[in-house]
Amino acid sequence: MNWIWFVLIGLVIGFAAGMIVSRFTLKSYLKKNPPINEQMLRQLGASMGRNLSQKQINQMMAQMKKNY
Missing domain, CATH: 1.20.5 (Single alpha-helices involved in coiled-coils or other helix-helix interfaces)
Structure with a gap:
């Protein structure tokens, strides 16, 4: 037992x-x-019909790194 x-x-x-x-x-x-890189963000923006500036991409990457 x-x-x-x-x-x-x-x-x-x-x-x-x-x-x-x-x-x-x-x-x-x-x-x-990281699961998403800058190239993927550019493609995502293009698929939505927007051209993302480098500043916008940097902001999005910083936000994702902060959340990780």
């Missing part, structure tokens, strides 16, 4: 450790490889 408790505690600790490690790994990956 004691071994069941060890297994359950081990699973809970393993789950918690896995969540923490995956969270930090994902944060560092997104910091190195």
Whole structure:
């Protein structure tokens, strides 16, 4: 009966450790490889019929970095 408790505690600790490690790994990956870059923003603006200035693109990139 004691071994069941060890297994359950081990699973809970393993789950918690896995969540923490995956969270930090994902944060560092997104910091190195943002999902949207300047070229994508230009294409998005063009698809909406707008030509975005460099200032607007810089503002949007700064806002996205702030949110990450």
